[in-house]
Amino acid sequence: MSGKILKRDIVEKFAVEFDLTKKEATKQVDFIFETIIKELKEGNTVAINDLGKFEIKERAARIAINPATLEKVNVPAKKTVSFKASMKLKELFK
Secondary structure (H helix, E strand, O other): OOOOOOHHHHHHHHHHHOOOOHHHHHHHHHHHHHHHHHHHHOOOOEEEOOOEEEEEEEEOOEEEEOOOOOOEEEEOOEEEEEEEEOHHHHHOOO
């Protein structure tokens, strides 16, 4: 497979690997994704060995410049999801 992998591709692989129906595999994959999202919403960091760490980071308010008009624009502070790959994952792509 080249390009991008979609959730349905993960579900299919999960179903084959664990001999499940696609419906059962979808429920389990959804549970994993929903758990990660729920923990992030609660302010927790989600660390998955050999993959990496998901966490919420605060981005400070700043002034940006619109490149088309060169006008200064205020960008408010916000929270964003950050992912940091594990050393093991990084090593695979050296």
